[in-house]
Amino acid sequence: MAVENMTEPKPMNELRPEEKLSIAGWAQKNLFSPWYNSVLTAVGVILVVMLLKEAVPFLIDAQWPAVTTNIQILLVGQYPSEELWRVGAGVLPMPFIVGLAWGVWGSMMRTFSVTLVVSAVLTAISSLFGDSMSSGLALWFTVSPFLVLLGYAVGRRDFIGPRQVLIIWFLFLLLTLFFLRGFGEDSAMPHVPTDRWGGLLVTILIAQVGIAVVLPLGIVLALARQSNLWFFKGAAIAYIEVLRATPLLALLFLMLIVSPMFLPDVTTPDRLMLAFIAIVLNNSAYMAENIRGGLQSVSRGQVEAAQALGMRGSHVTLVIVLPQAIRATIPAIVGQFIILFKDTAVIALVGLMDLLGAAYAIILGQDAWRTADPEVFLFVAAVYWIFTYGMSSVSAGVEKRMRTGAD
Amino acid sequence: MTNRPSYNLLIYRGVPIWRNVVFIRLTMQALAAIFVLSIIWVLAVNLMNNAEQRGLNLSFRLLSTNAGFDVPYSLIPFDSSKSILYAFFAGVANTLRLVGIAMFTTTILGIVIGLARLSSNFVISGLGRVYVETLRNIPLITFTFFLVFGLLRGLPKTSEAWRITGIGVVSNRGIYLTSIDESSSLVLWLVIVVLGALLAYLLNRLVLKNRGEIKLFGIRLNRGFTPLVLLVLIAGVGWVAQPQAPFVFDQPELKGTNFVGGMKLTTEFFAILTALTMYIASYVAEIVRGSVQAVPKGQIEAARALGLSYWQVTTNVVLPQAARIAVLPMIGQYVNLTKGSALAIVVGYAEVFVVARTAIEKTGMALQIFVMLIIFYMIMGAFFSLVGNWYNRKVQFDGR
Numbered sequence: 001m002a003v004e005n006m007t008e009p010k011p012m013n014e015l016r017p018e019e020k021l022s023i024a025g026w027a028q029k030n031l032f033s034p035w036y037n038s039v040l041t042a043v044g045v046i047l048v049v050m051l052l053k054e055a056v057p058f059l060i061d062a063q064w065p066a067v068t069t070n071i072q073i074l075l076v077g078q079y080p081s082e083e084l085w086r087v088g089a090g091v092l093p094m095p096f097i098v099g100l101a102w103g104v105w106g107s108m109m110r111t112f113s114v115t116l117v118v119s120a121v122l123t124a125i126s127s128l129f130g131d132s133m134s135s136g137l138a139l140w141f142t143v144s145p146f147l148v149l150l151g152y153a154v155g156r157r158d159f160i161g162p163r164q165v166l167i168i169w170f171l172f173l174l175l176t177l178f179f180l181r182g183f184g185e186d187s188a189m190p191h192v193p194t195d196r197w198g199g200l201l202v203t204i205l206i207a208q209v210g211i212a213v214v215l216p217l218g219i220v221l222a223l224a225r226q227s228n229l230w231f232f233k234g235a236a237i238a239y240i241e242v243l244r245a246t247p248l249l250a251l252l253f254l255m256l257i258v259s260p261m262f263l264p265d266v267t268t269p270d271r272l273m274l275a276f277i278a279i280v281l282n283n284s285a286y287m288a289e290n291i292r293g294g295l296q297s298v299s300r301g302q303v304e305a306a307q308a309l310g311m312r313g314s315h316v317t318l319v320i321v322l323p324q325a326i327r328a329t330i331p332a333i334v335g336q337f338i339i340l341f342k343d344t345a346v347i348a349l350v351g352l353m354d355l356l357g358a359a360y361a362i363i364l365g366q367d368a369w370r371t372a373d374p375e376v377f378l379f380v381a382a383v384y385w386i387f388t389y390g391m392s393s394v395s396a397g398v399e400k401r402m403r404t405g406a407d
Numbered sequence: 408m409t410n411r412p413s414y415n416l417l418i419y420r421g422v423p424i425w426r427n428v429v430f431i432r433l434t435m436q437a438l439a440a441i442f443v444l445s446i447i448w449v450l451a452v453n454l455m456n457n458a459e460q461r462g463l464n465l466s467f468r469l470l471s472t473n474a475g476f477d478v479p480y481s482l483i484p485f486d487s488s489k490s491i492l493y494a495f496f497a498g499v500a501n502t503l504r505l506v507g508i509a510m511f512t513t514t515i516l517g518i519v520i521g522l523a524r525l526s527s528n529f530v531i532s533g534l535g536r537v538y539v540e541t542l543r544n545i546p547l548i549t550f551t552f553f554l555v556f557g558l559l560r561g562l563p564k565t566s567e568a569w570r571i572t573g574i575g576v577v578s579n580r581g582i583y584l585t586s587i588d589e590s591s592s593l594v595l596w597l598v599i600v601v602l603g604a605l606l607a608y609l610l611n612r613l614v615l616k617n618r619g620e621i622k623l624f625g626i627r628l629n630r631g632f633t634p635l636v637l638l639v640l641i642a643g644v645g646w647v648a649q650p651q652a653p654f655v656f657d658q659p660e661l662k663g664t665n666f667v668g669g670m671k672l673t674t675e676f677f678a679i680l681t682a683l684t685m686y687i688a689s690y691v692a693e694i695v696r697g698s699v700q701a702v703p704k705g706q707i708e709a710a711r712a713l714g715l716s717y718w719q720v721t722t723n724v725v726l727p728q729a730a731r732i733a734v735l736p737m738i739g740q741y742v743n744l745t746k747g748s749a750l751a752i753v754v755g756y757a758e759v760f761v762v763a764r765t766a767i768e769k770t771g772m773a774l775q776i777f778v779m780l781i782i783f784y785m786i787m788g789a790f791f792s793l794v795g796n797w798y799n800r801k802v803q804f805d806g807r
Contacts, residue, residue, distance in 0.1 A: 030529040037528045044530035231436040235443065245788040246781050247746035250760060254781075257773045261457050262450040345546035349752065356549050363556070371560070377553035381545045388544040 058374070066372035067379045070362050071133055074379070077198015077353040083182075086189060087201060088140050090179040092147065093172040094204075095120070099148035100165050103155015108397030112390035113152070117145045119386050173208055180205075194272040198353030200383060206276055206354070207341040213280050214340060215333065218287025219326075223317065225288065226295050236288070243285035248346050252278045256350050275347040283340045290332040294325035330402070334395040338388055345384070355380055454774075467775050470495075476769045478757045480673055491766055495779055498762030505680065505748050505758055510741055512684040517691020517740075524696045535692065542689035551682040551753050558678050559754075565664055575669060576659050582677045583659035586670040596645050596653035603641030607634035675756040683747050690740050698732035699725060731802050738795030745787050759783060 031041045067074070076087050095116070102113040120141045127138035154160060180197065182189040197205075224236035243251070255278040260269060298321050306316040326333070348357035359380045363373045424430050458465055470492040478485050482500040485493065523535035542550065559579070563569060568578035575584035611634040614621055621628045646653060659669030672680075702725050710724040749760040763780050767773045 030527065040526065040528045041530050044528070044534055047534065048530070229432055229436050231440050235439075242781065242785065245785040247749040247760070247784060249746075249749040249752070250777070250780055250784065253764070254777050257767065258777055261463075261774065262453050264453055265457060265460060342546040345548045348548065356546070356552065360552065373556040373560070374553070377549065377556065381549050381553060384546055384549055385541070385544045389540075392544065 062375045063369070063372045064375060066362065066369040066375050068133070070358075070366075070369075070376075071137070073199060073353075073358050073362060074355065074376075075137070075199045076201045077358055078196045079180075079198065079201070080192060080196060083190070083192060084134075084136060086179055086182070086192075088136055090176045091201070091204075092140075092144070093176065095144040095147040096151040097165070097169050097172060099151020099153075100155040100160065100168065101151075102148070103152040103157075104160060104162055104165050108394055108401060111393035111397070113148055115386055115390040115393070117148050120144045120148075170212055173212065177205070177209070194270055195353075197272065199358045200355045202272070202353065203341075203344050203355040204387075206272075206279065206344045206347075207337075210276065210279055210283065210340050210344070211337050214283045214287050214336070217280065217284040218291050218336075219322070221284060221288035222291035222295055223322075225292055240285045240288050243281050244289070246282070248278065248282045248343055249349060251282055252346060252350055254278070271350070272347075272352060275350060275352055279340065279343055279347075283336060283343065286339070287333070287336050290329050290336055291325060293332070294327075294329035295321060297328050298324045331395050331399045334391065334398060338391045338395070341387060341391065342384065355383060463771065465774060467778075469770075469772055470775055470779070474766070474769075476765055478762055478765075479755070480676070480757050491770060491772070491776075494762055494766060495759065495776070498757060498759035499783060501756070501762075502745075502748055502758040502760075505676065505683075505751065505756065506741075506745050509680055509683045509687070509744050509748070512680065513687045513691055513740070513744060514737075516684055516688035518695050520688060520692035521695025521699075524692060525699055539689045539692050542686055543693070547682075547686050547747055548750060548753070550686050551679070551750050554682045554685070555678045555754050558681065559674060562674060565661065565666065568661075568666075576666060578666070579674060580665055581674055582672040583666045583669040584672065585659065586657045586668075587654050588657050590651050590653060590655050592649045592651045593653040596642075596649065599645035600638075600642050603638045603645070606641070607638040610634045610637060673756070675751070675754040678754045679748070679751045679756050682750070683744060687740055687744050687747065690743070691737065694733050694736045694740065695729075698729040698736075701732050702728045731799075734799045734802065735795055738791050742788055742791050745791070746784070 032038045072081075072084075076084065079087055098109075098113050098116060102109040124138060124141040124145075127133040127141065155165070179189070180192065180201075181194075182191040185191060221236050221240060224232040225240065227233055246254075252275060255274040256271060259274060263269060302320055302324065303316055306320045311320070344354060345356045347354050348360055351357070353361060359376045362369055362376055364370075369376065454465070457463070471490045473488055474491045474494040475487055476494070477487050478494055478497045478501075480501065481497040482504050483497050485497040520535050520538055523531045524539065526532045526535070562577065562579035565578045565580050568576045570576045575582065610628075611630060614628050614630045614633065657668050657670075659666040661667075706724055706728065707720055710720045715723065748758055751758045752761050752764065755761060759780065763776050766776050
């Protein structure tokens with residue numbers, strides 16, 4: 001790749017000296033020429049002014065206490081207060097791992113990490129004004145930026161690479177889940193059923209575990225669909241096409257209402273687990289199609305060359321085709337992760353307390369905040385926005401790196 | 408004819424049976440099939456047991472029994488004495504109404520915002536960018552909650568309804584649009600318009616045949632534009648010359664506590680339509696922008712070098728190629744729209760998913776109704792992909 005780039009002539013517009021414009025010149029070029037652009041500028045400015053005239057008084061007069069007094073519900077749901085330290089300790093590795101990833105992957109992860117650090121710092125600073133946030137929570141938001149930086153410092157070292165980060169992430173994720181779930185009733189960490197979990201915690205956990213499950217499942221499904229064994233091919237096609245056609249919301253209700261009919265009478269399935277399965281089923285079908293596109297993009301010559309070298313069939317697929325296919329589809333894979341993250345919000349509609357569900361419960365359940373729906377939903381939307389924006393920037397970084405061919 | 412060694416793979420000498428490719432393939436598939444079938448078997452046995460214990464009837468015939476519940480709004484006439492299946496189709500009709508209108512509004516809004524993002528004007532492209540980046544990065548359902556709560560609470564009472572002259576009124580009892588009804592002179596006017604279109608078509612043929620060399624009062628006639636002017640002129644004269652206009656506008660009037668006349672949209676429909684339109688439009692805008700930018704620069708430069716004007720380059724070179732690139736992603740967004748319409752459950756607009764939910768609650772026939780629901784969504788998906796592939800084949804270049 002790098003060699004090719006050197007031989008290619010530079011595009012003309014990169015050789016052209018950059019124009020230096022004064023403010024007036026910039027305005028002339030971007031706002032007022034040709035004549036109709038002046039009209040458009042005027043219309044745009046009027047629109048902005050109208051929006052600000054509505055938005056600024058609202059933001060000043062807003063009932064922000066609806067958010068601040070309920071911050072605990074929005075973040076962790078109804079997780080028992082005396083066990084909250086477990087949440088704090090359990091999710092503490094997450095900022096560290098974000099930092100590790102930043103250190104290992106470099107510029108791709110920079111915007112994501114910086115966005116999270118800035119959000120955490122702002123939250124910590126806002127806890128200084130007003131006393132609605134518990135000291136433990138404030139402490140967590142104060143510590144986590146430093147953990148990101150620590151992770152970054154470690155991630156820059158040579159002994160840690162992408163594979164190690166993924167393994168550490170997965171192990172810590174499992175550990176966090178056990179930590180939050182707890183063990184027996186009399187142990188130091190009593191069992192906390194998942195219907196007490198909630199808020200941003202559930203959103204992030206479902207997204208992370210979902211990502212960890214959906215990618216391998218999607219790869220298996222894509223390989224099955226591409227195989228020439230008719231049973232695997234048929235089963236994969238049926239799975240992918242049925243699940244892609246069904247809206248996630250319908251699948252969610254199907255899992256919660258109909259799936260207990262198929263289980264032995266004694267079992268009462270965990271509702272959060274069922275919702276999680278619905279999200280995984282839906283997203284894995286899409287993921288399989290993304291990866292199938294990548295598999296098709298690997299040139300036939302690669303397979304033939306590998307066969308000519310005497311490699312076994314499974315070896316050709318796993319060592320030659322699959323890595324190239326995944327490399328080619330990384331932007332689509334990250335895009336699917338973003339969709340999965342946004343999809344988690346749907347579980348609020350079946351009464352589960354994820355971030356959106358918690359907001360819904362606050363507005364409908366607490367008389368004092370019945371009319372505070374714009375504030376609470378704005379806050380929730382902002383939190384989703386921060387994470388999704390961060391993930392989009394990762395995707396953009398990957399694409400940029402692939403375009404320039406740097407490795 | 409190459410001289411292939413013919414050997415029976417199953418009894419090929421020298422390779423033990425467990426390393427025989429054909430044997431391995433058959434066994435692997437058989438094992439997987441047995442595994443999957445046994446899971447299905449276990450689930451089916453569980454279902455039978457549960458059905459027996461709870462007295463569930465799993466027959467699809469039950470769908471033809473009386474619904475016994477009402478569908479709040481229905482495009483096709485419905486009352487609670489009709490069958491459950493009929494209720495389902497009332498829901499389907501409502502879904503199609505929502506999706507059909509939303510496809511139209513989403514496309515228009517998406518194109519406007521996409522073009523705004525392409526604008527060289529800093530303020531306009533900035534506004535487009537803010538719109539797209541804000542909406543695309545939050546979940547549809549969060550946006551729907553935000554919008555619906557705010558909208559349903561923020562709509563004015565009928566006495567203080569917002570009136571938009573010529574378009575309609577907005578109040579918390581519903582949105583009333585000025586409807587267009589035909590009058591007695593419509594038929595005659597349509598005849599005139601059809602004749603005008605015929606004339607315009609013939610004129611266009613004439614202009615094309617003479618390669619644009621026809622002149623009228625010293626002005627050269629254009630292909631396309633001149634016939635259009637002719638058509639508009641004829642239609643306009645036909646409109647004015649008759650004693651009664653071909654259309655009458657039915658304005659909604661406040662009578663007592665409610666509005667009468669015009670076309671009524673329920674607030675539920677309006678809310679879900681607005682939410683879907685605004686959200687999906689942000690994706691459509693990105694498709695519009697992406698496909699215009701994907702047109703190779705050489706195409707534009709070549710067209711300019713041939714002396715085409717900016718407008719000609721846009722309409723004859725850029726847009727047709729951009730449309731080709733945009734077809735399949737747009738179909739994907741229409742499918743998303745169909746699936747997103749299930750979010751009407753937030754407001755309770757009676758589309759198919761909401762009807763299905765009600766039916767399950769009232770009758771307990773969860774399995775049957777979900778099977779119907781999935782079949783419906785699969786048909787919709789198949790329809791969109793068929794139309795998309797057909798259109799795509801039609802507009803793509805022939806292979807080179």
